[in-house]
Amino acid sequence: MSQAEARQTQRVVLQVNGQRHELDVEPRWLLADVLRHQLGLTATHVGCEQGVCGACTVLVDGKPERSCLMLAVQAEGCEVTTVEGLTPAAGLSPLQAAFQQHHALQCGFCTPGILVTMEALLRENPHPDEATVREALSGNVCRCTGYQFIVDAVLAAAKEGR
Amino acid sequence: MKPVAFAYYRPQSLAEAVRMLREHPGSKPIAGGQSLIPLLNFRMARPEALVDLNRIPGLDEVEVRGQRLRIGGLVRHQQLHEHPLVRQHWPVLAQAAGEVGHWAIRNRGTLGGSLAHADPAAELPAVMVAADAVFELVSADGVRQVPAREFFYGYLMTALQPDEVLAAVELPLASGTSWGFAEVARRPGDFALAGAICECRPDGTGAVTWFAVGGGPERHELVVAADANERAAQWQDLAATLDAQDDYRRHLAAVVAETAYLRSLGRDGQ
Amino acid sequence: MAVDMLKPQFTGARVTRLEDARLLRGQARYLDDIHLPGMLEVAFVRSTRAAARITGIDVQEALRTPGVVAVLTHADLPWEIRNDGFGVTQPVLARDEVRFVGEPVAVVVADSRYAAEDGVERVKVSYDPLPPVLDMEQALADAPRRVHSQRANVFFHSEHTTEGFAEAFAQAPHHLQLTFRVHRQTGVSMETRGCAAMPDPASGRLTVYVSHQSPHGVRAQLARVLGIPENELRVIVPEVGGGFGIKAMFYPEYVVVTALARKLGKPVKWVSDRTECLLSDAHGRDSVHEVAVAFTEEGRIVAVRDRVLGDNGAYPFPGFPGAVGESNWATNMLPGPYKIPHISLTVDCVFSNKTPLGPYRGVGGPIGAQVQEGMVEAVARHLGKDAMEVRRVNLIQPEDFPYRTATGNVYDPGSYSESLEAALRLLDYEGFRRRQAQLRKQGRYLGFGVCVFVEPSAMAHSEAGSTPYEAAFIRMEPNGTVTAALGLGPTGQGHETTMAQIIADRLGVDVKDVVVLHGDTDSAPFGGGTGGSRSGTIGGGAAIRAGEQLRAKLVKLAAHLLEAAEEDIELADGQAFVAGVPARGIPVRELARIAYTDVNRLPADMPPGLEVVARYQPPAPATYSNGTHAAIVEVDIRTGLVRVLDYAAVNDCGRLINPLIVEGQIHGGVAQGIGSAFLEELRYDEHGQLLTTSLMDYLLPAATDVPRMRVQHLETPSPSLGGFKGMGEGSLIAAPAALANAVSDALAPFGVLVTELPIRPEQIVAWVQAAGQGA
């Protein structure tokens, strides 16, 4: 296809954090980029664009998926949830509070992807053991914390019934 | 790391999808995108158009039809891993699906995509070969059945035509055969360094199907020796014939074969 | 007022972090979150060759690409980064020769990163290949050629031998020769590098956002290279998603982006993708140590000779050529915690056609520790002794402090022996030996490894430059809340909390009422930034000093208002009061109000306002943290894979500011150590192509690779203000050596001594097979 055609945009309707957005996107735009740069939802981070690091993880219809491995056009008709959507208007969610309490973050770059993934884990399995938490966490790379305090925070949140 | 420009189509039926694939030269189906989008991001795949299979109804079903377990091409790895029918009839498939990537990858990646992509290190193609599955390939010309054992040609190469969709697979309901699965990876969730599926039939015959140690799934029939030392020699002899990357991989092939064998007997091969 | 007289309320406590809320809520602003109307994005055309002459660059087709605004090459942006002393300059876009795969050759500016990448594909660069210099031994002899034609590949050479070395070495009854090697690794911060520059049309100044560890460092370099006065440049470091040393360096891309913003008069942004990062972020490690060790019958090490060769890659980073930093640190700290009287060192650093080498957390510390502890293990085996016994024989004892090493360092007191014994207790060393023997009979190979480390911190010189001091600015606002600013560059270490803890204690206010600013050269005092584990000690010292000065003002005012002596005034819980008479007090808030808005009530000699700037330079050129890491691993001899089963870190970084944060640093460093020991390696092929250009190939430790760690704190205060010692790097210094020794121990039945990191699984299988064939 010619370059000019290629840059043509398509109108899509995205449902993100309970809000409806109508916007024009190029088919090739990654969901991560559209969330961040079109919708200004910059909590979702991009660390590899290859599915490995997990920083871009969002919930698609309640399940953790990589927003770097999904086109924005494909998200039409799905309910997308980012960390912004899991954050109360004021203060912190129970899981977020546990992260603060247990020092589960340092630079914070991996944190949104991890929060989203762990939130989904606790919904599916409200009382996971440490091995289950580590396994569910294994698709999210954190370079700062060595994971221990993240695991502690998730287990503590589970114990408190979130 | 951003894709080249392409057009995007979202068919609502299989018939529409295969028509689009035929009508748009340079088009490619996209399912979970867990292999295709990384390739797009690296600009190693440069399709003119993508035909999105995700909204085609009926492609994500799992059911027993007569003596066969039928699994739609759009069934996600995580579904495969958890589905009661798969766990009941093909536990080794459910187990293998659980080894594919990480949770977030499994939530989106599909069986059809994994088979069509044919990564030599992928688990599911090997299970299909081991299980003697039959693939249902649909194009604008109609449907053809291709046995898994004839489908994989080598590194990322298959019998699939550019305008065909892998709509479903069918596996025979296992009969008295016991199965074991094993793989070795650097980190949990990584592509395997070597993997094997072992089958043992009541009459003492069996087979091993390897992955990640050649251009694709490698299946060998054999009568597995009961004696551990003899068996080790069997695995080594077979592994020596593999077109693996290096001696280490051949060594691992023997290791995973033994583990898979022990597991097929219900023993923990560690 | 002496520090001891204070009753610290926050310093030393497990205070949860003040920066967390914004990070957890997803409201933090990282580099790529900076967006301005009309902002252009750039992508770089990077060299695909390790060594080649550029014979032509055709940008015509790229210019016709929709969305592309401009394509520039060296001809348009002829800036060069000078690297004092080595006779080498680095053009920010390659001039007529490329020297490593990934070197920027041209830049495409477009309305989006997508379009910029479309443009990059259409820039045609013609190369005339040259033989690449890829092997450091050969590079020593300028073979196959010189990386920079005007000078030899060896660009740094140093020697140091203690007096009497030769005799001591010769007279020792035992000798061993060992070669240690560590391959290339890198920091891989989860946030990639990036920068954004924008002209301010009103003031004519330029604002540059950069994901970096040292805002003032970037400003100085940009000013120097581009010839812009420093007061016309504002450098802002937004939230940084990890640094680990790589973000302490000054890179060509920053010059290009800043120059583009000036040239085009528009905001311009560059955010690296992961492949660019692996190609162009400072690589680390990559050195060889040929060691000869002489020792006595009891295992006392009397002399060590170390010949070091370091591969620096193609260019020296300004202020920190990585190979020199690595080798100097490793050799300088070679004795570690041991009394080794004689040392003979030779260091050579060479250029090669690989990515430039810079700092990665710990710099030369990990290889230094690997040599030091590998030596101990080898000596123990040679003598048939337990390695812990050999350690005990050689360790510096409490009565030896201050201890001057053979390399000229003066160690302040530490807890070397105590930390070793504590670590052995934590993992029940004796019990482990019994379990190990039993499991070996079942064909299971467990091993125990130890590293007793010494971490030099708060050095006068480090990758954060040669700023031996830090400055802290503190203002108490009219309502009694506190705003402080420091020239640090935190990348996740929690300085907003630790510095607030220190300041809050000085002022008797709540830690939550202290806001710590950093990262903006317009508001922060000049500082060295973060690197070399300097922030806690030097920055903390500055915070104490500034806090003391502001405290003195508050005390003076309170004494005046309460009609009491200054010596009798205490500050606590937001109140200034007369000691022992809490009722006779006045809220600090009220003091602040008076200081600004009711100035008639001030003492005659007190100017209005509550603002101070103070600087602090520690008394010694460095202060030395220490500790012991111990690891239990299991090696699967069939697959060559290693699992870390248990791990203990005993850490002494002087007075703790915040144990929670210290533990977080240790956990993270150990995880990186697991990566260093088993997973992480930047591999090149014979053409100089980097093979590990994605996170599918450069493997990082995941949650399932890292065990639960046990941490124990010891506190031997440093002579610095506050008694703090730096601790950002010790865990990554100690962990690889401890893990390497654990694998050596596990594989002792096969005669294996690990001397090369990372350990590849195929290597383990090969060792075991070779031992089997030999038997």
Ligand SMILES: Cc1cc2nc3c(=O)[nH]c(=O)nc-3n(C[C@H](O)[C@H](O)[C@H](O)COP(=O)(O)OP(=O)(O)OC[C@H]3O[C@@H](n4cnc5c(N)ncnc54)[C@H](O)[C@@H]3O)c2cc1C
């Ligand atoms: C971090 C990470 C780790 C991973 N680890 C593993 C692992 O350990 N093991 C493993 O096996 N895989 C792994 N994968 C890959 C994953 O399994 C993919 O999901 C799978 O290989 C492709 O399935 P998909 O549905 O995502 O296909 P897509 O990416 O959508 O497509 C892949 C290819 O198949 C074609 N295609 C897709 N569906 C069909 C169809 N129904 N009919 C015809 N053609 C079709 C596409 O045109 C494309 O060429 C990993 C991926 C990532 C990102």
Ligand code: FES
């Ligand atoms: S950016 Fe999506 S997984 Fe790394």
Ligand code: FES
């Ligand atoms: S907190 Fe920095 S990457 Fe996880």
